Amino acid sequence: MLLAALAGGGFVLSIQTALPLGGSTVLELLANLMVQVLGVVFTLLVIAARSVSAISAELAMVQVTGERTSLERLGVDTRWYLVLPRVLAPALSGCVLYLYFVFAALLVGALITDQTFDVWEVVQIINGLDARELLLGMLRTGVFAGIAILYVMRFAISRARRFPDIPLAASNGVFQAIVVMLLLESGFQVTLALLQQAQGTGA
Amino acid sequence: MTRTSLSSLGLAAGWTPQQVASPARLVWPLPGEGAVIEGQIDRICACWNNQPFVTSYLDASAPFLENVSILENIWVPLAWRRRVRPIELIRRAQRLLPPLGWDGDDLRRLLACRPGDLTPAVLGRAVLLRAALANPDWLLIEPGWFERPLLPPHELTSLVQSLLGECRWLLLWPAQRQPLPSGVSWHTIPMEAEA
Numbered sequence: 508m509l510l511a512a513l514a515g516g517g518f519v520l521s522i523q524t525a526l527p528l529g530g531s532t533v534l535e536l537l538a539n540l541m542v543q544v545l546g547v548v549f550t551l552l553v554i555a556a557r558s559v560s561a562i563s564a565e566l567a568m569v570q571v572t573g574e575r576t577s578l579e580r581l582g583v584d585t586r587w588y589l590v591l592p593r594v595l596a597p598a599l600s601g602c603v604l605y606l607y608f609v610f611a612a613l614l615v616g617a618l619i620t621d622q623t624f625d626v627w628e629v630v631q632i633i634n635g636l637d638a639r640e641l642l643l644g645m646l647r648t649g650v651f652a653g654i655a656i657l658y659v660m661r662f663a664i665s666r667a668r669r670f671p672d673i674p675l676a677a678s679n680g681v682f683q684a685i686v687v688m689l690l691l692e693s694g695f696q697v698t699l700a701l702l703q704q705a706q707g708t709g710a
Numbered sequence: 711m712t713r714t715s716l717s718s719l720g721l722a723a724g725w726t727p728q729q730v731a732s733p734a735r736l737v738w739p740l741p742g743e744g745a746v747i748e749g750q751i752d753r754i755c756a757c758w759n760n761q762p763f764v765t766s767y768l769d770a771s772a773p774f775l776e777n778v779s780i781l782e783n784i785w786v787p788l789a790w791r792r793r794v795r796p797i798e799l800i801r802r803a804q805r806l807l808p809p810l811g812w813d814g815d816d817l818r819r820l821l822a823c824r825p826g827d828l829t830p831a832v833l834g835r836a837v838l839l840r841a842a843l844a845n846p847d848w849l850l851i852e853p854g855w856f857e858r859p860l861l862p863p864h865e866l867t868s869l870v871q872s873l874l875g876e877c878r879w880l881l882l883w884p885a886q887r888q889p890l891p892s893g894v895s896w897h898t899i900p901m902e903a904e905a
Contacts (some may be wrong), residue, residue: 565777573772580752580767580850581787582759588786 510549511611514541519616534632537616538609542640544696546609550601550648551655551688555681558597559659563680566593566660567667575664590660598653602645609641647695655687716757722900727761727848727878734878737896739885747853751882755850758880759791763848766841766877768870770854773837774825781821784840799843806842809872810835834860835869842873849874851881856891867893 518540522533566589569575575585610633617629659680667676716726730736738754740747758765774783788794807817812835820828820836828836837860841849849870859866870879880899883890890896 569775572776574775576748576752577767577769577772578775578787580755580759580769580852581790582755582765583787583790588790 510553511608512615514545514549514608514612516615516619518612519619523620531628531632533620534613534616534629535635538613538632538636541609541612542636542644544692545612546605547644547648547651547692548689549608550605551651551692552685553604554597554601554652555655555684555688559656559684560677560681562593562597562656563659563663564673564677566590566663567673567676570664570667571670571673590657593660594653594656597656598649601648601652605645605648606641609644647692651688651691654691655684658687659684716761719754719757720902722902725900727758727763730878732847732878733876735881735894735896736879736899737881737883737890738899739901740882741885743884743886747884751852754880754882758848758850764792764844764846765848765850766844766846766874768837768841768849768851768855770834770837770852770858770860773833773840773860776825778824779821780823780825780828780836783825784821784836784843787840788844802843802845803839806839806873809869810839830860831862834865838869838873846874846877849877849879851879853881853883853887856881867891 518537519533522528522536528536569589575589578585578588613629613633662683663676663680667673740750742750755765755767774780788799803817804814807813812820820832825833825836851870856866861869879894881891881896
């Protein structure tokens with residue numbers, strides 16, 4: 508919430524200071540920026556910082572104490588029992604968190620704008636958002652979060668041998684997740700730009 | 711999870727777990743040490759779990775996941791491979807309570823606890839309860855059950871006998887370690903080299 512408030516408020520303040528734009532134009536700019544890029548990046552960063560460290564530490568712990576081995580010996584497939592829920596849950600919650608960030612930033616932006624706060628203006632901007640862009644943002648957040656967590660979990664499980672490896676798994680996990688998430692998002696943005704360029708050339 | 715066939719485990723030709731009469735008390739001598747033995751136990755468990763019979767496992771080193779309740783720790787392995795009706799499980803649990811020295815309230819309290827909240831003796835009984843609730847055909851016992859026991863020595867074999875006496879036991883024991891746990895008449899499982 509604080510991140511979204513800082514993003515929304517900071518954006519509105521800096522744009523209005525630098526450019527002679529009306530409040531609704533600034534809010535539209537903010538909405539597009541949040542939906543297309545910042546909403547996804549913020550959500551992924553929050554998941555990396557909050558969830559990945561916990562998941563990595565927990566799985567490293569399960570590995571080091573031998574609990575994973577015990578489960579396997581009891582006939583439980585740990586890929587389904589331990590890994591899958593820890594990939595699906597952050598991926599699904601990431602989709603919702605993305606929407607939350609977008610709308611929270613818009614709301615804070617509207618409160619900070621130097622014009623009189625008009626609820627209907629904000630509602631109009633929200634109605635004007637491209638549903639496909641929103642859906643794509645949600646989907647991207649979920650998929651990128653899932654891929655990054657899956658990548659991190661492989662290392663948390665395979666490399667943890669002793670107790671000192673547990674905090675290492677947590678800190679390395681956060682770093683690796685941020686790198687993977689940002690690489691995926693930048694790869695997506697570059698691909699999108701190239702596609703748009705190709706379409707422009709074709710037209 | 712590794713998939714291992716019976717033939718790759720080095721058992722004597724023609725020997726299958728299905729032909730063993732109940733109640734047998736067998737020992738599987740595991741050559742090697744440390745990680746080699748652990749790897750062999752993994753393979754044997756994977757193989758036994760892939761057979762059509764029901765297998766339980768007695769483990770003392772890390773028997774339960776620390777971050778979930780005993781209820782989930784008991785339920786997940788039981789319901790993972792076969793459909794289990796909760797009402798049938800409750801009936802079975804009620805029959806198992808007197809030998810464990812518990813009543814219904816004790817069981818309710820136990821199921822709500824996390825493993826870290828329990829004493830080793832209660833933890834050992836919970837491991838036995840989980841194994842017995844499966845109503846197994848085979849009971850695999852890891853070396854730690856006798857080497858780092860959760861239960862007091864006088865209950866270590868007697869409680870297993872009273873709860874799981876009717877099924878076949880297979881003790882996975884390091885070949886170089888002697889003697890075998892006392893109080894049970896163990897027979898060595900026929901291996902390829904002996905055939």
